[in-house]
Amino acid sequence: MKVAFIDLQGTLGGDPLGHVGDFEFYPFSIEAIKLLNQNGILAIVLTNQSRISKGELTMKEYNQKIMHIKDDLKEQGAYFDEVYCCPHSREDKCECKKPLKGMAKTAARDFNINLEESYVIGDMGMTDMLLAKEIGAKGVLVLTGVGVGSLNEFRHTWxxxxxxxxxxxxxxxxxxxxDDSK
Ligand SMILES: [Mg+2]
Structure with a gap:
């Protein structure tokens, strides 16, 4: 089973460091998800939401927003296979906050995925590309969100x-x- 792990904010839409409540898809993102769906590649979102731990976002608000995002996709003929969320902040010392492997490992169990054949798409080197390295996947950095900064002034962080x-x-x-996975 091929899989693309996709970051949410800054990669599929919204503000890379902002509140998920403000998320809206970039115009090209729906097409991207549709292509994954049509090519038999799992589209799995991995998102860090430390605002939940910090009390700036409730689990209920988060779940409602994700439901709206999924409805939006469905209306346009696309779907996520799953969305995994890390609600923790660094102080919680969890095992799921990207670049840690927790969410990818859970997905690997749930979908019987070989992580070494997977891809990680994201706009932040120090979380998304580091996660790719940690799980032996191929990382694809996108230049939306904080992508350009990640590749320049923050290149030292990864x-x-x-x-x-x-x-x-x-x-x-x-x-x-x-193309690469053919
Ligand atoms: Mg991001």
Whole structure:
């Protein structure tokens, strides 16, 4: 089973460091998810939501927002296979906050995925690309969200890692993955 783990904010839409309540898809993101669906590649979202731990977002608000996002996708003929969320902040010392592997490992169990054949798409080197390295996946950095900054002034925060590919956006990333995984 092939899988693309996809970051939410800054990659599929919204504000990379903002509140998930304000999330809206970038115009090209629906097409990207649709392409994954049509090509038999699991579209699994992994999102860090430390605002939940900090009391700035309730679990209920988060779940409602995700439901709306899924409805939005469905109306346009696309779907996520699953959405995993880490609600913790660093102080909680969890095992799921990206770049830690917890969410990917849970997904691997739930979907019988070989993580070494998976892809991680994200806009932040120090979380998304580091996660890719941790699980032996191929990382695709997108230049939306904090992507450009990640590749420039914040390159030192993930200096030992090379993304397998750098894409303008998630649609380009998905096209590359479909080609690469043939
Ligand atoms: Mg992001």
């Amino acid at each position: 200096k030992d890692i090379e993304p397998a590919h750098v894409a303008d956006n998630v649609l380009e990333a998905v096209k590359w993955i479909i």
